[in-house]
Amino acid sequence: MTELWEALVTAVKLIIAFDPEVMQIAGRSLAISATSSVIAALICLPLGAVIHFNRFPGKRTLINIIQTLFSLPTVAVGLFVFVLFSSAGPLGGFGIMFSPAVMVVGQVVLITPLMLGLIISALSATDKAITDTAVSLGASGFQMSVITFREARFGVLAGLIMGFGRAISEVGLSLMVGGNIRGFTRTITTAISLETSKGDLELALALGMILIFVALVINIGLNRIQQR
């Protein structure tokens, strides 16, 4: 018990002292996940609009599939990306295996269904009368989409933040395709997993606290958005 307590105290000291290793790992985690989130958002915002505003056969089924993929296992995505990008794989020529780039690719695959699904449901939750009103006031298809996004902005933003939250907290994918290389692809979650198995609880705890702090900030942000 005293051992655990001492580890906790050391962890807090590491954070307060802005320990270079801790800060570097946390910064890399944030950078990789933020990049994945921005790329996923750039895919999901227009794609969500296309799916929501058009009628086509199989739309309901497509949305069901997207929602099913919310809980895509991270190791499954890891395996998929690994097979694609390993040196023998079809995309092996890019030579990005075990680099932050491939981690971003994996995270984009992982969070796209979640972001897309939440964006579509935020758009569906807006009153049908909003789109009718916009169209009747002379909005073109694009202008109507923009005003609908504006009306659904809190729900859409919540979807984007949820995507980021899933990206920064996953471990299986980063471990498999990133390789947990110190100073290069080591992120908060992979570091925690490694340090814990090594028995180096101080660093693991410090990183764990930072991760929980990030989760807390995201949650507070979400709550404030939903209260508007």
Place this chain on the structure above:
Amino acid sequence: MSMALIETVNITQKYGKQDIIKNISLKVDQGEVLALIGPTGAGKTTLLRLLDLLETPASGRIYFDGMEVTAGKHLRLQARRRMSFVLQKPVVFNMSVSDNIACGLKWRKEKEATVSQRVNSALELVGMTGYANRNARTLSGGETQLVAIARALAIAPEVLFLDEPTANLDPVSTARIEEVLAHIIGEQKTTVVMATHDMSQGQRLAGRIGVIINGELLQTGSPNDIFSTPQNTRVAELVGIGNILGGVIASRDNELVGIDVGGSIIQAISEHGIGAEVHALIRPEDVTLALHKDASSARNTFEGSITRIFPVGALVRVELACGFPLLTVVTRRSARDLNLAVGNRVYATFKATAVHVLKRWN
């Protein structure tokens, strides 16, 4: 063919297997004010949505200003930008009142100066200048309706569609909205097509009325035509002609006919011949009640007993059995003076000219 601003040719609309609009052909002229009246669910809203090009008809054609707008996405947008529509339950965007009103103008890429000038005059028109910077979501029902009307008017539409503009509003807001509408109809000569279930509103605001029942356009005409000479019993019922009596023309003396209604003879003016099966339509307010038979010029006087009395607002509706059932309305005061009560015997009197005779088709 005269050039109507809007013309529909045999349009129909189906939702699933249900026919909502059945073969409606309708012309609306420039500057005309047309009220569509009919019960809830008759298809008024769907017809407005078709005319505003929010929906495409299942079959038939729609012309706007001579162009066929049933086909062609670009043409529809162009035509739609010359109209605007105030929904029955208007919604405002989650932004300020003036930003709401500016939307249609910005979508038309109007200049900044034009936008602010038009927004201001629209706000002024509906008397909401003080609300410009309020978030539109915080407004009351009546205020929301006024903002929706201002937003629709800001783009200076050639046609304004209104769906039940005063449904579910308090009398004060209703009066204010009718005032605004009367102003734009009178001053700006905007073509207006409005759906309403309030007959008297149609009468007050519209130059022409179209009656829609069950997806069919049964009759169009001046308010006077519709209210005094409905072309069939469904229209008659809708416009509140409380007495629709089936009978046969039994006698004729020039224009004056005697209609046999279950043994009683009602005198009326009609061109139909003896033996014709007809409906005699009598408005309850055209029937007067008295305790004694008096010598008036009215041709029809019947003695009967009161079967039912029930108050309606400031009036009292009285049902009589006088050989046939007859509905009348009297003021509360005369109900008191005549000491009306169920079972009492009274005389009901109405003029021959108060009876509208319709040929029976079924």
